[in-house]
Amino acid sequence: MAPERDIPDATVARLPVYRRTLVGLAAAGETTVSSARLAELAGVNAAKVRKDLSRLGTYGVRGVGYEVENLLMQIGEVLGVNVDAPVVIVGMGNLGQALARYGGFSTRGFRVVALTDSDPKKIGKKFAGLTIQHQDDLPKIAKDLDISVGIITTPAEAAQQVADELVAVGVGSILNFAPTVLNVPAHIPIRKVDLATELQILGYYQHRAS
Amino acid sequence: MAPERDIPDATVARLPVYRRTLVGLAAAGETTVSSARLAELAGVNAAKVRKDLSRLGTYGVRGVGYEVENLLMQIGEVLGVNVDAPVVIVGMGNLGQALARYGGFSTRGFRVVALTDSDPKKIGKKFAGLTIQHQDDLPKIAKDLDISVGIITTPAEAAQQVADELVAVGVGSILNFAPTVLNVPAHIPIRKVDLATELQILGYYQHRAS
DNA sequence: AGTTGCTCGTGAACACCTTCACAAGCGCTA
DNA sequence: TAGCGCTTGTGAAGGTGTTCACGAGCAACT
Ligand SMILES: NC(=O)c1ccc[n+]([C@@H]2O[C@H](COP(=O)([O-])OP(=O)(O)OC[C@H]3O[C@@H](n4cnc5c(N)ncnc54)[C@H](O)[C@@H]3O)[C@@H](O)[C@H]2O)c1
Ligand SMILES: NC(=O)c1ccc[n+]([C@@H]2O[C@H](COP(=O)([O-])OP(=O)(O)OC[C@H]3O[C@@H](n4cnc5c(N)ncnc54)[C@H](O)[C@@H]3O)[C@@H](O)[C@H]2O)c1
Numbered sequence: 001m002a003p004e005r006d007i008p009d010a011t012v013a014r015l016p017v018y019r020r021t022l023v024g025l026a027a028a029g030e031t032t033v034s035s036a037r038l039a040e041l042a043g044v045n046a047a048k049v050r051k052d053l054s055r056l057g058t059y060g061v062r063g064v065g066y067e068v069e070n071l072l073m074q075i076g077e078v079l080g081v082n083v084d085a086p087v088v089i090v091g092m093g094n095l096g097q098a099l100a101r102y103g104g105f106s107t108r109g110f111r112v113v114a115l116t117d118s119d120p121k122k123i124g125k126k127f128a129g130l131t132i133q134h135q136d137d138l139p140k141i142a143k144d145l146d147i148s149v150g151i152i153t154t155p156a157e158a159a160q161q162v163a164d165e166l167v168a169v170g171v172g173s174i175l176n177f178a179p180t181v182l183n184v185p186a187h188i189p190i191r192k193v194d195l196a197t198e199l200q201i202l203g204y205y206q207h208r209a210s
Numbered sequence: 211m212a213p214e215r216d217i218p219d220a221t222v223a224r225l226p227v228y229r230r231t232l233v234g235l236a237a238a239g240e241t242t243v244s245s246a247r248l249a250e251l252a253g254v255n256a257a258k259v260r261k262d263l264s265r266l267g268t269y270g271v272r273g274v275g276y277e278v279e280n281l282l283m284q285i286g287e288v289l290g291v292n293v294d295a296p297v298v299i300v301g302m303g304n305l306g307q308a309l310a311r312y313g314g315f316s317t318r319g320f321r322v323v324a325l326t327d328s329d330p331k332k333i334g335k336k337f338a339g340l341t342i343q344h345q346d347d348l349p350k351i352a353k354d355l356d357i358s359v360g361i362i363t364t365p366a367e368a369a370q371q372v373a374d375e376l377v378a379v380g381v382g383s384i385l386n387f388a389p390t391v392l393n394v395p396a397h398i399p400i401r402k403v404d405l406a407t408e409l410q411i412l413g414y415y416q417h418r419a420s
Numbered sequence: 421a422g423t424t425g426c427t428c429g430t431g432a433a434c435a436c437c438t439t440c441a442c443a444a445g446c447g448c449t450a
Numbered sequence: 451t452a453g454c455g456c457t458t459g460t461g462a463a464g465g466t467g468t469t470c471a472c473g474a475g476c477a478a479c480t
Contacts, residue, residue: 109409201289201401206290206383209399
């Protein structure tokens with residue numbers, strides 16, 4: 001039951017990519033895959049794949065490769081994809097609406113179960129079968145639906161306050177789209193998706209090449 | 211003129227965060243900032259800030275700190291934020307529309323100048339002052355507007371094809387939102403923004419904590 | 421000018437990650 | 451059972467990134 005502990009961060013970050021690749025292979029009817037092939041499809045080095053997978057306690061078969069289904073199950077176990085985590089999206093502007101309508105969550109172990117906003121004009125509107133509720137009702141929503149993940153898509157100025165509210169109602173992890181650094185207790189995992197930062201990084205490499 | 215070469219990847223990835231922080235400080239009327247303060251606001255270690263900034267050839271003043279305006283200019287120079295890079299968004303679905311309406315590009319050196327899609331029903335629609343054009347017209351668009359950056363927000367299945375088309379018309383860098391690994395020539399910088407991956411990484415850390 | 425307090429820049433140590441290279445192991449065939 | 455081809459798992463080496471710790475330098479005040 002217990003997945004192996006202490007998987008390196010770099011490995012954890014690659015597991016979802018392996019998983020996605022394996023889902024594709026399984027759909028194509030492949031039953032086994034070598035580290036070399038998986039590496040090519042996932043865009044990484046083959047030795048890295050083997051080292052990563054060995055961290056799971058997963059063992060491949062020498063001379064043959066890894067069993068696709070088995071590997072999928074093991075990675076799913078480690079990532080917790082097999083449990084369905086309830087998600088709330090806070091801030092139903094441009095981005096929040098796009099996320100609410102996105103269908104790619106369900107196959108990855110996440111289910112958007114609530115949408116909130118602080119703008120009275122938005123309350124009551126529907127997206128993808130859910131009604132936007134007021135941010136002030138978050139405590140009740142979180143309790144009723146046992147919210148586990150919070151996604152922040154508010155303007156940067158409101159993001160810290162929203163993060164505090166999410167932590168207060170017991171959310172277990174946070175994904176932040178607002179371009180600002182958030183302070184949360186150390187035990188709450190938090191990650192950011194920062195489009196503008198990515199573009200600027202690209203800017204550097206392109207700029208430098210010329 | 212020439213910025214220092216060979217800035218480590220890890221440093222480059224942090225420069226946009228420093229920049230954003232400095233913009234905030236400048237707006238608040240601060241003229242100098244210490245590495246300790248900048249570190250706290252940017253959520254990193256102070257020694258790291260100093261090492262990063264020393265890579266720019268930027269010099270602070272001992273006993274005082276760094277001059278905010280000067281630092282902003284230097285980072286902007288390195289990132290190429292001071293030139294206005296024309297951007298095309300390919301795939302005007304949920305996400306593409308949200309990005310098209312997003313106002314945060316202009317202050318970071320990027321300007322969305324064209325939107326394309328392959329769905330005839332979407333051609334001609336307007337977003338944020340731009341009209342969606344057909345993907346087949348990309349060569350002409352790229353030439354006329356001197357497109358420098360391509361953002362891919364199509365379904366994963368179409369992403370590689372779109373990437374090839376972007377490369378063919380001479381785009382200088384690519385930002386990919388589709389959950390798939392893209393193959394592009396080595397000289398084209400490419401980065402991905404992968405929401406589902408981020409959620410799964412969070413899943414691991416949350417799962418593990420329990 | 422001398423002293424004090426603060427902050428930078430950086431060498432050195434450490435931790436983490438990647439890559440190479442190869443022995444060990446598996447399945448298949450004869 | 452022996453031999454062969456293929457692929458894994460991992461020790462070791464090399465590289466990158468982080469953090470510590472401290473000398474050096476500037477400003478301000480006496
Ligand atoms: N739209 C994009 O493509 C894009 C791209 C990159 C980053 N971002 C970032 O994502 C965030 C959202 O962007 P957007 O374009 O959707 O902005 P938006 O202004 O369209 O939407 C923000 C929403 O948050 C709500 N809100 C504000 N304060 C709130 C609070 N305290 N509690 C709950 N809801 C609150 C607003 O009512 C609004 O509906 C911003 O931080 C932006 O910088 C957006
Ligand atoms: N919407 C989200 O919140 C979200 C979140 C994470 C990832 N993504 C990813 O971003 C991508 C877009 O998501 P979406 O929800 O906007 O999808 P969507 O289906 O709403 O939009 C895709 C658009 O791309 C267009 N398109 C398809 N093939 C094309 C081609 N060859 N050339 C040009 N345009 C083409 C379609 O006509 C459509 O308008 C997907 O890969 C999705 O997995 C989306």
